[in-house]
Amino acid sequence: MDDTTYTKGLYTATIGVRAIDGGQFQGLVSLARDDGEATDATIYEVEATSQNEDEALEEARALAHRILGEIEL
DSSP, rough: OOEEEEETEEEEEEEEEEEEEEEEEEEEEEEESSSSOOOEEEEOSSSOOOOOOOOHHHHHHHHHHHHHHOOOO
16 A cells, blocks of 8 residues: 655655554554654554554544644644
């Protein structure tokens, strides 16, 4: 699966999913700031777990939109 990214100004959020114990999945968001120097990324985890990868990806997408929506340029 290709990485899905969302951008706002200098910030890029990349969403993903990881498998966790018990056959559950958790959505992840990697938020990076590209200011021309070294790029550091912060990883955010969706609090809830999901039964399948698609649900976890939707949760990660929603989290990415919330995070980017809170950033003031």
